[in-house]
Amino acid sequence: MSERTDEKPLSPCDLLAAYELGLLDGQERLRFEGHLETCPHCLEEVYAFAPASLLLTAAPGRFAALAAPAKPSVSGRLAAVLAGIFQPRVFAPVAAAAALALLVLIPSAPRWSDLAVVEPLSWSHVQVRAGGDPGGRLFADGMERYTAGRYDDAAEILQQAARAMEDTDRGSLPLQAGTPGQARLYAGVSLLLAGRPQAAKGPLLAAAANPLPPVAQGADWYLAQAYLLTDRPDSAGMVLKGLAESPVYGSRARALLDRLAR
């Protein structure tokens, strides 16, 4: 598929995505709904994609950062494709500016941040002894700073570690000190503990997509705290609901949801 996006003349069907995302004004919406009565194809499309559209409109914040273009190195991209692991997310300056603008625009009236529970995520030193590759060494270094409470340093090093680990073929290493997912999780937690919840969202969102439940659920828990600290209770609630059945975070998530509801 090539990326041609704006040469075709507009047809009623072209309003489909804008309708699903709630971007049409009253008259446009009415016109498109009229079109749906006579276009079974569009109605089928809305039906077929409804769960995804619902998620995108109900929790847009969970997906916005992931849509920001990445700038991975060529070797990193190749390694990621081969290893089936996710890509490094280095946000474009425009995305960072948009995030900053959003942070400034978010009303600060309710103190949702008071509900946030920001405690260090535990880590065993034993697990980091075997760091042989550059990414692993960085990871071990980052985790040493993390356990020493030097969270700003830890966050920076752990994000470097995640990128380095993704650029390395680690399949041949006998023992691995951490994974890119863990590095991003602890980088996000470090940023939260350093009082930078907005910056924490990027690494936590990336870690939340990790296939390993301990990493993904840990990231979801701290992501919910980041949302609370940035006065985004709706987004926090959505994330917490996804954690309600988690064996590790379930009871805490449900308790926090109760407090949010009150």
Add this chain to the structure above:
Amino acid sequence: MNLDAQSLDTLCARAQAGDGRAEADLFSALRVRFLQLAKRRVRTDHIEDVVQDALKIVCDRYRERKQGVGILVWSLTVLRNVIGNYYQGRETERRHMDFVAEYPRTAASDEDPLQTALTADSIRLLQAAIRELAERFPRCGRIFHHLLAGLAGGGASQEVSTGTLAAMQKENPGLTRGGFYTALHRCRAHLRAIWDRRQGEPNHV
């Protein structure tokens, strides 16, 4: 177009405010669309039951719908859940109860479609699809990024689409609103294809 006509979301807002006529119009309009979709998927003698079940859930829950979520998309998710349950019921019936000809009633009446959609798996699947979209179609990634960040920031529909159009015009100054909608439509088609592939069932119910 009938000048008195109102969009489903407007009808829904009026119905939520207690307007009985708007509520009747809303359910009548949803019923027509539900029937259209159900008749392609469900045995003829079961269509009415499936549509009634779905409408009952919509009726019970639409007032709790999250702000910003369109009523049609939301209610079609309800219909999908009911039809999904119908197929599950049919499968159970086929395996264990061959002698029962009746359509088993769905157990979906207590389900909130948003909660059903918001499982960790479905969020992760869509996150992975969005990430792949941004990687394979960077311009689509940027469009979705601007739109979703705008929606997450609580922007109104016009504000969000105008802001995204302005951002994309920095790359392509000749981009019109129509061209932007066409671009968005194509990006959505890419996302849908990726999402379908990742679900592993391109022609799901």
